[in-house]
Amino acid sequence: MAKQYDVIVIGGGPAGTALASGLKAQGKSVLIVESDLWGGTCPNRGCDPKKILLSAVEAKQAATNFQGHGLSGVPTIDWPNLMTTKRGYTDGINDGTLSGLKSQAIDTLHGQAYFRADGELTVDGNLVTGTDIVIATGQRPAILPIPGHEYFKTSTDFLDLDQMPKRVTFVGGGYVGFELATIARAAGAEVHLIHHNDRPLKNFDPELVKALMANLTDQGVTFDLNVDLKQITQAADGLHLTAHDDFELTTDLVVCSAGRIPNADHLGLENVGVTYDRHGIQVNDHLQTAADHIYAIGDVSDTPVPKLTPLAGYEARYLVGELVETGAPISYPVTPTQVYASxxxxxxxxxxxxxxxxxxxxxxxxxxxxxxxxxxxxxxxxxxxxxxxxxxxxxxxxxxxxxxxxxxxxxxxxxxxxxxxxxxxxxxxxxxxxxxxxxxxxxx
CATH class of the missing domain: 3.30.390.30 (FAD/NAD-linked reductase, C-terminal dimerisation domain)
Structure with missing residues (x-):
């Protein structure tokens, strides 16, 4: 007979691990399940490695700003060396996170969680049982469904490049596109950023966005606005990107930066009445789904706040209290958002x-x-x-x-x-x- 847990957490990222640790400290029996890397997106292939790369960009920009004002000579970014520095951090995240969970006597399973047609939860086909189940599976990069989409790389690929290609193109003008374009340009690549309308970073002040784009243009980033990419083909001289109005661009690397989608489509949620859409799993103001005893937190949930690591931790801390003793609805503090461009x-x-x-x-x-x-x-x-x-x-x-x-x-x-x-x-x-x-x- 399968062991009965108080709480099963699906997802070993910032939300899931914070929840599991908090519940364990409250005396709950906890199982946490992860199908990919322990630690989740942020420390493995998201905000943390991105900021390591950006730190070199910031240092280069600071030196550039002081040319003629006390400094002479702008440093160049040594990409392989910088990548070694990044991997010096990220290579230890998976094992370190798993070790940390085990040191707290939290049970762990590596495998794919799935709700069967009978409503039971399995991990790689093996039954697991819990009084409450919390989904914290995060998001993944979206891929535009156009001909040649198989040539797209994602932010995950970019943040682990061994060498910086000569020509790099980003498709999608959200914060990921701007941030990675900033890094690629500072590392010496010829950079294009394609966006389907004339309003990238639509959630930010348009005048400040315009000023940011002017700065990046001065640094050498080319913005191709009102371009709805139609196809990617491979040729001897590189990848050919085509769109309407005879738009064509040849590049060495094309990164799809057109947003992220919730990791909710592979869990069998339809078998337990849990609903979701492109914004995430629907939850109420107690982070509970349409199904009794099933909750969702972090980036995979459809909540009225940005998808940010600090908010994942905030929701985890709230739900610890909620699962120990039901209380008030969640109330979010004012939350800053930022684009780490230059x-x-x-x-x-x-x-x-x-x-x-x-x-x-x-x-x-x-x-x-x-x-x-x-x-x-x-x-x-x-x-x-x-x-x-x-x-x-x-x-x-x-x-x-x-x-x-x-x-x-x-x-x-x-x-x-x-x-x-x-x-x-x-x-x-x-x-x-x-x-x-x-x-x-x-x-x-």
Whole structure:
């Protein structure tokens, strides 16, 4: 007879491992199942390795900015050496994650989870039983279904390239396309980014997106907008990409960066009445699916928040409490999102576009901070921001930033918004000067 667990977690990524650890600490018996790499996308083939590669890009950009301002000579990116550095981190994630789970006496199984027609859960055909089941299987890159789609590579492939090809093309203007295009260009590739309309990064402020694209264009990235790719063919001189209006481009590597899709289509969910679509598995405000005792968290779930690793952990911590003792519906904190391009683009809270029709309630301040001391001392060529203030309270409720330190600034702004800190409260704080934090009082 199969062992009965309190909770079975499907997915050994950031959401699943955080949940399993939290439940084990509460005295629950837990089984966690993973069909691929332990640790999930983020540390193995997502945000962590991407940031390692981007760190070299940032160092090169900082040196470039200081040419003629105290530094001479711009370093070049040694791609094989950088990839060795990346693998020095990622190569240990799978075994390290598994070891960590076992050290907590959490049972593990490597295999494919599937709900049979009778509703029972199996792993590679073997029955497993649990009182509650949590799906935390994440997402995977989408592949456009066009002729020649077999020539597409994904972000996973790009982040593990042994050599940087001479010509690289990205198809899809979301954050992945922008970030990987930034890395490829800095590493010396001839880079094109193809997008099907004229509004890439559609969830970000259009003026700041336009400024970001101008910066990347200056760095040598070519944007091919309003191009709906129709076909990929292979020839002796490379991959030929064709579209309408006689568009044709020859490249050595084509990466599909047209979004991600939930890993929900291989679990037999239809056999247990769990519904999902391209946005993820439908859950209520307790992260419960349509089926009793089956939950979904992290990137695979359809929740009203961005698909981000910190939110996966946040949902895991919530569900630990929920499975121990049912409580209040989940309530999400204000959440920043960012594009790690060059410069970086970040936003949090209410956006300028959302309040454009309600100028009586909100005030939007557009700031060009390029000549502020923080950016002058770093020789950052452009620093822009839009700040949304509630007219009645005087509190900042939203912001968008574009600069090479936008990711740092957006974290400060997130704290201001979440903790409802007024200008008077900020002015009562003494922070280190001169730092980006010492600029906060000038944003209200």
């Amino acid at each position: 410069p970086k683009l970040a936003e949090v809270g209410v956006t300028a576009a959302q309040v454009a029709t309600d100028t009586t309630k909100y005030r939007v301040t557009t700031l060009d901070m390029t000549k502020w001391f923080t950016y002058y001392r770093l020789q950052i060529p452009q620093a822009l921001a839009k700040v949304v203030v509630d007219q009645q309270t005087g509190l900042i409720v939203g912001a968008s930033c574009l600069s090479e330190i936008a990711d740092e600034m957006i974290n400060y702004l997130t704290i201001l918004i979440e903790k409802k800190l007024s200008l008077a409260a900020i002015q009562k704080l003494i922070v280190a000067y001169p730092t980006p934090a010492s600029d906060l009082q000038y944003l209200y």
